[in-house]
Amino acid sequence: MADIHLYTAATMNGYKPVIFLEEAGVPYDLTFVDFANQEQKAPDYLKLNPNGKIPTIVDRFEGRPIFESGAILWHLAEKYGQFLPSDPVGRSEVMQWLFFQVGHIGPMMGQAMYFQHIAAPNGHEEPFSIKRYVDESRRLLEVLDTHLEGREWIAAGQYTIADMMIYPWARAYVWARVSVEGLDNLKGWFDRIDARPAVQKALTIPKANPHFWDEKADASAFAKENAARFASDVKSDR
Incomplete structure (x- = not known):
């Protein structure tokens, strides 16, 4: 089981964490969030992302969800030591x-x-x-x-x-x-x-x-x- 479980859709915000994960070569599990069925507003999803938007990740190693694309990329960059300068x-x-x-x-x-x-x-x-x-x-x-x-x-x-x-x-x-x-x-x-x-x-x-x-x-x-x-x-x- 991969450390990262990504919930996303094919939108500008939704592609951002996919770009990082593919660039970094990090394995991840993916769940497509279907807007047509309002899956982003489902109670179980709102427990992960109270704003009811995408993307969201669950870092299984840390046992916590992270929402908002900027926070997600920042977290991934810190976690994997890639695409963020150290100075x-x-x-x-x-x-x-x-x-x-x-x-x-x-x-x-x-x-x-x-x-x-x-x-x-x-x-x-x-x-x-x-x-x-x-x-x-x-x-x-x-x-x-x-x-x-x-x-x-x-x-x-x-x-x-x-x-x-x-x-x-x-x-x-x-x-x-x-x-x-x-x-x-x-x-x-x-x-x-x-x-x-x-x-x-x-x-x-x-x-x-x-x-x-x-x-x-x-x-x-x-x-x-x-x-x-x-x-x-x-x-x-x-």
Whole structure:
């Protein structure tokens, strides 16, 4: 039995711990959390993650669950001694960019996706909200592009959990409908991570969603399914 039991789904947050585990070569057990059946809200799952979201891990060796993707990657990096510098300055730099993703890129791009792919097809077209979140997402990608000038990786001069945290969200600019035109440093960083076999494998676990990343993918069927799955999340005052 593996030390790590991962509960996840095929979302930007859900792919993050899979990327770490595949990159680190750590064995793990996986449970797919089915949003269509509201498994993330089931009583047994809420005992592991009181927020009813994914991902969650159970560290069987320590006998405890850990939720929130940033906390999970931090825990795994500490546990396995990989993808996190040992020096205080390097560790601090990694954590700053980890929190940059948690506090900015994830929420802003997530809202851009929500208003375009869930609210709008369920009868709540909000042009102001869409523009607000798409514009802010673009600004954040510009921050990354500027930071990556002359750098191969996000922090500490090496590939770390900061890259793993930011990549699934920033790379999903396609699904968020955010332009990356002119952001050549960012595109180069995408290319470097795209070329990592462990990352490409991780993006198929628990299943692949090419609609998030590939501009040429036919997203029509997936978009309808996705909008229907989360229709109950759209509040109506009618």
